[in-house]
Amino acid sequence: MRYYIFLLFNLFLLSFFGCKGQPEYAFLPQNLKLDLTPFLFRNYTPLELATLSNSDYNQNQSGLITGTKLSRFLSNWGTNKPNYVNGNLIVFQIQSSGASGRYVFFDAKQSFAYPISNINDLLSETRDDGVLSIDGVVGKGKKISDFFAIYGIDPAIDYVVFAQDTSNLANLSSATFAYYSLLYWGFPKERLAVLNGSIADLTASNTIFTTPSYNYANSNRAGTTKTLFRDHTSLQLTIGDLIHSIKNGNTAFEEVDPIPAEGFFIIDGRPNSAFTGTTNSTASGSKYTNCTTKTNSSFVTNTCVTTYEGKVKSAANLVPTDLYDGTSFQFKVLSQLETYLRNINYPEGKLIYLYGEEGQRTSVVWFVLHQILGKPTRFYEAGWKQFGALGLRSPSSGSSPSAITQPASYWRTDISSLAESITTNADANVPNYQLDFARQFVKSANKIRNEDKAFLRGSSSAGGSGGGGGPTGGGGNACGG
Structure with a gap:
């Protein structure tokens, strides 16, 4: 065992001091065809x-x-x-x-x-x-x-x-x-x-x-x-992480990240009308026509609206149209962006949990928070499209059941401890699919991050649960980057 530790240490020294002036792809362990992935990540x-x-x-x-x-x-x-x-x-x-x-x-x-x-x-x-x-x-x-x-x-x-x-x-x-x-x-x-x-x-x-x-x-x-x-992958916030934090850790979930020691602050990056529950944030008009009966199906953009409208419990609204010029679509100056964030009472230093309608549109708000203002931010990509779909409704005669059919489901979100401004959408406009019983009581929503960690490391397993934490695993590329 000592021999392998000694060998690894020497390879690290060689790679660190031997790569001066070399591009990152010339990293020594790759040149030597050694698989040191578990140690280097x-x-x-x-x-x-x-x-x-x-x-x-x-x-x-x-x-x-x-x-x-x-x-x-x-x-x-x-x-x-x-x-x-x-x-x-x-x-x-x-x-x-x-x-x-x-x-x-x-x-x-x-x-x-x-x-x-x-x-x-x-x-x-x-x-x-x-x-x-x-x-x-x-x-x-x-x-x-x-x-x-x-x-x-x-x-x-x-x-x-x-x-x-x-x-x-x-x-x-x-x-x-x-x-x-x-x-x-x-x-x-x-x-x-x-x-x-x-x-x-x-x-x-x-x-x-x-x-x-x-x-x-x-x-x-x-x-x-x-x-x-x-x-x-710590950038991605799962629905499990979000609910676990809102409930102060009182869940039965597995593979969730700890509640951050510095605290968290939830930001809703949708237009104010969606934030207040007065308008739907997922689809409209004729786009409802694809709401067919399905089981464990995907919620696809612009086919149906969510089960209900509203906002995540205790979320503050950072309106996206405030952040850029509506003609040139250039971002506003730094001082203005800082003012908008200050106006929603963001406590400096807290980890931001961001969500919106869905990932692509809300990425504009994410970019402002994380890559212009420099605030630590985790992004719930699935957003209201997923959170608002996981409600329990009582359909009228002849209508299909909602995604959640079990009142005690771990993933039911239309309850006062998880959501506010709850406004139920009409049955005809809601996705006509349901989760099977097992999904309604599954304990982890970490499948995507596990898959991605496994891909990065070239393995079939996740290489550990959770999505981040402090630096571990021996550092990154020894040549920088």
């Missing part, structure tokens, strides 16, 4: 992954960057890139609908740019947390690895920017969700950015140089998050 906390922006956004090297900064990067990436970056610059020009007809100029040697219309599809999928499947959640490890392969990204060394093509909320939320997706899967925050403003507007103001034509080019390389030895 580090769990990062939400606080460690947070980024406090400079009050002058032009000074940011990552996180939220300006058109001036991106223009400087594109003009000569080799000279102007941050000194801690060894790889290429990759820019995604997000076109959710329509297109500006202008394209970022890149050299196809050290910088690459891609117009992309389906980035949400490439990075998200329907996932089952053990209680109720929800669509639009950050995809599994293979989906993210496929994304890297398609666009020639090596996450160990490259720098990625997500930019709106034209200014609209769909493009902005796609950019922030893409940022969250890569950060969740271990991509270092120092090499991720969201552009403040759109390519179209910044071109019109002569801030960045673009061209009217696009020629595809690819670096023809790719990497995987597994080589980073970083576990960022």
Whole structure:
């Protein structure tokens, strides 16, 4: 046993002192083909992954960057890139609908740019947390690895920017969700950015140089998050973690994170009308037509509304439209964002639990809290779409039962200890599916994080329960990042 400890110690020293000046992918244990994954992984906390922006956004090297900064990067990436970056610059020009007809100029040697219309599809999928499947959640490890392969990204060394093509909320939320997706899967925050403003507007103001034509080019390389030895899954807040905290630990749940010693503060990132329960936050009109009878089905966006409207117990409302300009879709200045957070009485230092309608739209609020204001934040991606679906209703004659049929179900949320402003939706508009008895009394909602931890470590098991805590496992990549 002593021999193996001695060998591991010496390999660590060699890798640490022998990698000076080498890119992260040249990490010694990988070169030696040694599987030291269990010893090298580090769990990062939400606080460690947070980024406090400079009050002058032009000074940011990552996180939220300006058109001036991106223009400087594109003009000569080799000279102007941050000194801690060894790889290429990759820019995604997000076109959710329509297109500006202008394209970022890149050299196809050290910088690459891609117009992309389906980035949400490439990075998200329907996932089952053990209680109720929800669509639009950050995809599994293979989906993210496929994304890297398609666009020639090596996450160990490259720098990625997500930019709106034209200014609209769909493009902005796609950019922030893409940022969250890569950060969740271990991509270092120092090499991720969201552009403040759109390519179209910044071109019109002569801030960045673009061209009217696009020629595809690819670096023809790719990497995987597994080589980073970083576990960022603490960013995800499960419904089990949320309920366990609200109930002050008085649950029968398993695989839940401890209630944070510093306390927690719940933020609802929906429009105020949804927060107060006066309007539904999930679907409307003809979109109800797909509410067919199902068992243990997925709650899919824009097919049905939730069982009831309202808000999570004790949540404060940070209205998303306050955070950005409604024309340019640029984020407001740092001092304004700080004021909005202060106005909802956030106690400095507490861990934020954030939820909204669902992950993609609410990622804009997450980005402000975590990557501009630098507040430790965990993100309940499933949001009200899941929480509000898990109610017990008494359907009228001929209607299908609700998702929850057992009043004592562990996952029933339409009770005063868990929700406020409860407003029941009409039977005809509610998902006509139910959870089977076993699901209504399952003790863990940690299936997604367990799957993701297993993928990162290349194993079939989760490698431990829970989603975070302090740094463990011997640190991250010995060469930094």
